[in-house]
Amino acid sequence: MRSEEAAAVIDALRESFQSNPSQFHFAVNVTTIGTQSIVNGGGTGINVSVSGGGPGSSTTGFSSTASSGKTNVQIAQQVANEEIQRQAQQIIKSLSDLATELRCTTPQQSNISKCISALSSTFVPALVLAAVKTVLALSGVVV
Incomplete structure (x- = not known):
């Protein structure tokens, strides 16, 4: 695989993410518990005795x-x-920078490493990162 072909694959990844960022779904669930008693090994979790008071x-x-x-x-x-x-914008920028670097006549290893490092610091799925590294390796770029 040539560098130009690798750049095209990476651009396709960026375009997919940029056009449909919701393909990576995040859900936040909140559970509220008033009182909870957990007992291990038997025994009483909560014991309440009330005395006092009159009519x-x-x-x-x-x-x-x-x-x-x-x-x-x-x-x-x-x-x-x-x-x-913020991280989504970082993913888009890193993929774009990486594709641009691969289109250079002499891609700089230091710039490629910076892009990979920036991608690794985001929530980008491991699958995408593995695909990028594989494409780079097939194009002869050592990651």
Whole structure:
């Protein structure tokens, strides 16, 4: 495989990602538990005894509440979305830079290594990274 052919394959990967970034799906699930008791080896997880109070008084032995923490989840989701966008742009840039470098008359190993390193620092699936490295190896570029 020639460098120009390798560049074309890498461009196809970039174009696929750029035109359909949602092909990589992320899901966030939140479970809220008010009170949970886990006992290993037998025994009592929670034991509540209440005494006291007289007619008309109120004595509470145990109270538990749970909230979904919607605000915290929304803040975390916004931060996560911003990071995903940043990394998606890094993936597109790294693939584009790599293809450009391969089209040079003398591709520089240091520039190729920087592109691979930048890709590796993102959420790009291992499958895509393996495909890029294989294409580079077939074109005679040592990774």
